[in-house]
Amino acid sequence: MRVALLVTHIRAEEKLILAAFNKRDISPDIILDRELNFDISQGSEQLAPSGSAWSAYDLIFERCVSTSRGMVALAVLNSWGVRSFNSFETAAICADKVRTSIALTQSGIPQPHTRVAFTPDSAMQAIEDVKYPAVLKPVTGSWGRLLARVHNRDSAEAILEHRQTLGDYNHHIYYVQEYVDKPGRDIRAFVVGDRTIAAIYRASNHWITNTARGGQATNCPVTEQLDEICVKAAEAVGGGILAIDLLEDAQGNFVVNEINHTMEFRNSSEPTGVDIAQETIDYVIEQIEVIA
16 A cells, blocks of 8 residues: 655644554655656656656545645646545645635535625725624634634724735635634534534634644543534535544534635644544555555
């Protein structure tokens, strides 16, 4: 079984993934995204930085920190018929909050009231349509960066003016959501294939609860209700190995906030008691064996 781990660098998660593969007597080749040099006019027989032909791999496990590098690599590799986790299509939906919202809507999965606009004037109308407080998010991005909660028109105008002066076209796509008054926490659930293997509460005094921003992780029981919505959300974006971020509304109902295709889990195995890396790799191996 030939597997390659495509990374920007080896973080805590990748160390756990490599250890999980090693427990199953598999030693993945490590390929650094900065060394990639695809001849996209040719096919999968060209050599990877490891010295092997890309076509020799049963699977590429993509764990790039850079979303753009990972996306381009998956697009090329999948076009050559090289299998990956996750697939390019799943990654492309998860990396774009607009596409994620569309997929959730099409599958009838509850999410916060969301609007998208393209100019400061139309964005202001979108904010007022979802009502204050509202949340402005970048269409792409992670770790809670560039989120803004606006409570009134003055603060909204200030944020929109700032966004409008930024050069990246993504900053000029205004993704607006209602603010869900969660109970000081949100939920990150880990879906592997067709089941939710674990979940954590992320609690913080700040309204942004990401563990990367200081949120504290504790075990969240995986109830039948939680498993059902998480698995459906994963299926909506194409399935695979995913982290589903959920909010609890005032009535205790779950709404899906975001879906992550290169999930971080180093802070989650200990509080849940679940070896997330091993569960993930065992699923990957099972899928390779099914195809073989």
